[in-house]
Amino acid sequence: MNTNSNSYVMAFTIGLCVAVSSVLAVLATVLKPTQLAAAEFDRQKNVMMAAGMIKSGDPRTRKELEALYQKQVKSIVIDTRDGTVAEGKTADDLEVLNDEARKANPEHTTAFRMIETALTADGKLDAIILPVSGKGLWSTLYGYLALEADKNHVKGIQFYKHGETPGLGGEVENPKWTAKWQGKEILNDKGELVSITVKKGKVNESVASEKRHAVDGLAGATITSNGVSKFVRKDLQAFGTYLQKK
Amino acid sequence: MTSTAAPTATPEPKAPLFGPEEKRVVLDPLLDQNPITLQVLGICSALAVTTRLDVSIVMGISVIAVMAMANVAISLLRNMIPSKIRIIVQLVVVSGAVIIVDQVLRAYAFDLAKQLGVFISLIITNCIVMGRLEAFAMQNPPWRSLLDGIGNGLGYAWIICVVGAFREIFGSGMLLGYQVIPDAMYEAGYVNNGLMVLAPGAFILLGVIVWVLRWLRGYVEN
Numbered sequence: 001m002n003t004n005s006n007s008y009v010m011a012f013t014i015g016l017c018v019a020v021s022s023v024l025a026v027l028a029t030v031l032k033p034t035q036l037a038a039a040e041f042d043r044q045k046n047v048m049m050a051a052g053m054i055k056s057g058d059p060r061t062r063k064e065l066e067a068l069y070q071k072q073v074k075s076i077v078i079d080t081r082d083g084t085v086a087e088g089k090t091a092d093d094l095e096v097l098n099d100e101a102r103k104a105n106p107e108h109t110t111a112f113r114m115i116e117t118a119l120t121a122d123g124k125l126d127a128i129i130l131p132v133s134g135k136g137l138w139s140t141l142y143g144y145l146a147l148e149a150d151k152n153h154v155k156g157i158q159f160y161k162h163g164e165t166p167g168l169g170g171e172v173e174n175p176k177w178t179a180k181w182q183g184k185e186i187l188n189d190k191g192e193l194v195s196i197t198v199k200k201g202k203v204n205e206s207v208a209s210e211k212r213h214a215v216d217g218l219a220g221a222t223i224t225s226n227g228v229s230k231f232v233r234k235d236l237q238a239f240g241t242y243l244q245k246k
Numbered sequence: 247m248t249s250t251a252a253p254t255a256t257p258e259p260k261a262p263l264f265g266p267e268e269k270r271v272v273l274d275p276l277l278d279q280n281p282i283t284l285q286v287l288g289i290c291s292a293l294a295v296t297t298r299l300d301v302s303i304v305m306g307i308s309v310i311a312v313m314a315m316a317n318v319a320i321s322l323l324r325n326m327i328p329s330k331i332r333i334i335v336q337l338v339v340v341s342g343a344v345i346i347v348d349q350v351l352r353a354y355a356f357d358l359a360k361q362l363g364v365f366i367s368l369i370i371t372n373c374i375v376m377g378r379l380e381a382f383a384m385q386n387p388p389w390r391s392l393l394d395g396i397g398n399g400l401g402y403a404w405i406i407c408v409v410g411a412f413r414e415i416f417g418s419g420m421l422l423g424y425q426v427i428p429d430a431m432y433e434a435g436y437v438n439n440g441l442m443v444l445a446p447g448a449f450i451l452l453g454v455i456v457w458v459l460r461w462l463r464g465y466v467e468n
Contacts, residue, residue, distance in 0.1 A: 003328045012328055016335060020342040027346055031353040038356035057423055167444060 042160060044069040050144035050158035051118035051127040056175065072119045073129075081111050083241030113238065118146070125149045130239055132157075134231020136224040139163030141172065145232060147186065151243045154184045154196065169224030180215045186236055186243065188213075193240050195233035198225040263389070271393045275401035281374040282405045282452070283459040288374040292406050293448040295365050299422050302410030304358045305365065306403025308347045310396055312369050313378060315343040317395030320383040327384075336379045337370070344369045374402055409451050417442030 002008060041062060048054045048069060058065065077089040077097070089097065091114055101111035118127040128151060133142045143159035159172045171177055181196070188194050188209075197214045200222055204210050217225040236243065281287045288309075295305045319339045320327070327335050348366045351359040359366065369375065378398050383391040414420055416439045419427035427436065441447040459465075 003326065004330055009328045009331055012326065012335075013331065016323075016338055020338055024342060024345055024349075027349055031349050034353035035349070035356075038353060042356050042360070 046158045046160035047116050047129050047144050050146040050156045051129050052156050053118055074117050075114050076117055077112055077114050078242045080113055080241055083245040127155045132232050132235040134227055136164050136227040137169050152185050152187045154181045157181045164224050169221040171218050185212045191244055195236050198229045268393055271390055272397035275398040278463055280401045281398050282402055283456045288372045288402055291365050293445050296406050296410040296413055296448050297443055298414045299410040301361050302406045306406055308366055309369055309402050310399030311347050312343045313375055313395035313399040314392055316340045316379060317383040317391040318388050320379045321388040321391035324384050340375050341370050374398055409448055412451055413442045
């Protein structure tokens with residue numbers, strides 16, 4: 001057979017492409033549930049890391065960690081219009097609730113938002129974990145910011161997905177940097193939301209407001225740092241009514 | 247490049263499963279024909295993924311899997327591939343194999359897949375893979391091509407594992423995530439070498455490894 005005739009080349013190409021894509025399609029379909037479960041587990045781990053329940057590289061097995069999450073992390077739905085907790089509502093109700101809120105007032109696009117709460121072993125509220133996300137330099141960063149039960153002091157921050165430059169903006173993952181967030185406050189003395197600013201350079205410890213509301217910037221990653229400041233403020237403001245409610 | 251589509255009708259079925267020829271095919275790429283140290287191929291990923299040993303191991307295994315799969319597939323098709331389009335056919339097969347590995351990693355080793363990020367996909371552009379397909383699988387039967395793929399994959403894997411181990415020990419004082427440099431050393435003023443975590447550290451290390459291996463094997467570039 002002449003393997004270089006045009007018709008043979010066409011037939012071969014089509015055959016090969018169909019064969020390869022069928023194999024990949026089948027594989028992708030088969031692996032999808034496992035991949036989604038793995039991604040969800042990764043998210044759960046990051047929620048728990050933000051809340052300080054586990055450390056990175058925890059030696060416990062996946063089963064144990066998933067059980068821990070089931071037991072000590074509870075999702076709650078917040079009505080951000082007045083900052084109350086929508087009792088008994090779950091993630092499944094979000095869409096319906098938001099649709100109703102939008103009908104009542106078109107300005108309220110996402111009145112109801114979900115957050116996670118971490119409980120201590122005996123069921124007391126230990127931390128409030130808010131999702132934070134926004135643009136850095138190259139990419140959208142996704143993370144969790146955990147607050148103490150007083151809704152003021154930061155308990156931890158954790159980024160689980162981003163595409164920033166490793167070694168520069170990628171340092172948002174560095175535990176040494178995220179540790180600097182601990183103990184910072186998002187509210188001022190009057191109980192108003194001031195959020196936390198990522199400074200350019202080092203925090204001046206002698207300035208009270210900086211000591212309370214700012215963290216050191218990432219060297220060589222000004223745009224990522226500014227991005228983090230901006231979207232943390234934006235996301236905290238989204239929950240402002242809830243956070244300022246005593 | 248010479249045209250390689252001409253059918254090579256070798257009486258292969260009679261060849262031994264593990265004759266001297268087969269042994270050579272697997273063992274040569276480990277040292278004397280090592281793709282990294284001798285042919286200096288696949289350097290890009292060798293620099294990028296070797297900050298830690300566990301990542302290097304997974305990358306090594308992925309490359310072995312891709313090379314084995316692609317080599318066998320191309321070898322099976324070698325008499326049917328039109329020579330005009332053989333490179334693009336090889337590329338399709340390699341891409342398919344890489345996507346398979348990527349999807350499997352995402353399902354069963356999510357953390358490491360996240361660490362490796364784009365570098366798994368970039369195996370497609372790793373010249374070792376294409377090089378072996380073009381130079382070996384297009385002329386040889388499937389069994390030998392499989393061995394050749396595994397051999398070259400191993401040759402790549404062990405080098406990046408050595409680089410990864412060095413970089414992890416000297417860059418972060420750990421090996422596979424366990425601390426190996428005792429706290430006493432740090433208290434005595436020892437500091438991790440930041441250069442090792444960055445790409446230049448890998449460059450220097452790789453250069454040293456290439457030099458040592460070439461010196462050991464008495465290789466001289468013509």
